[in-house]
Amino acid sequence: MDLATELIKLGSVGVLSGVFGAFMALRRYKHEKWWEMRVNAYKTVIESLSDMTAIYEARNNNWEESPIEPESISQELSVVRGEVRKHRDMGAFLFSNDVEAALTDFVDFKIDYDSVTDPSDVYGPFSKSSRKCLEKIVALSKKDLAVSGRWL
Numbered sequence: 270m271d272l273a274t275e276l277i278k279l280g281s282v283g284v285l286s287g288v289f290g291a292f293m294a295l296r297r298y299k300h301e302k303w304w305e306m307r308v309n310a311y312k313t314v315i316e317s318l319s320d321m322t323a324i325y326e327a328r329n330n331n332w333e334e335s336p337i338e339p340e341s342i343s344q345e346l347s348v349v350r351g352e353v354r355k356h357r358d359m360g361a362f363l364f365s366n367d368v369e370a371a372l373t374d375f376v377d378f379k380i381d382y383d384s385v386t387d388p389s390d391v392y393g394p395f396s397k398s399s400r401k402c403l404e405k406i407v408a409l410s411k412k413d414l415a416v417s418g419r420w421l
Contacts, residue, residue, distance in 0.1 A: 304414070310363040314356040314372070318403040321349045323397055329392035350376075365413045366415040368406055375402035 324346055334361035364372070378398045 276391075306361050306416060310356065310360060311349070311368075311406070311414065314360070314364075315403065315406055315410065316351065317352040317356060318375075318399060318406060319351055321346065321353065322396065322399040322403050325392050325396035329396050365409060368409050369412065371402050371405045371409070375399065 293395070323358055352377050353372065357369065357376055360372065375398055380394050
């Protein structure tokens with residue numbers, strides 16, 4: 270009888286340990302997958318903002334050579350702005366409230382076209398707005414993803 274009791278004790282400890290270990294492993298797996306989704310979301314929004322900033326800055330610096338905006342740039346800006354808008358909309362569950370607010374401010378940024386006298390009045394403010402949003406998103410991503418400087 271004593272041997273059977275010891276076997277039951279050891280078996281129950283083994284089963285409880287296995288269940289607890291499986292629970293902890295599953296919890297860690299879900300946490301890592303969620304973190305990877307967030308990293309991917311931040312990466313794509315930062316890439317889109319970086320592309321848009323580069324386009325605006327290049328166009329702001331070179332508008333005198335080609336005063337009329339080429340159709341390819343107009344289409345590219347439209348695609349990238351659409352991507353940023355899409356990221357903002359889908360980011361409600363992936364991004365922090367601060368990031369969502371920064372993206373909303375950027376997407377809703379408008380200029381007064383009545384006061385525009387040359388293209389730099391358009392590209393300059395959009396360039397500054399996109400650069401400001403990009404820098405804010407990068408800083409917030411480091412905080413939200415808990416990435417310390419030594420790992421970068």
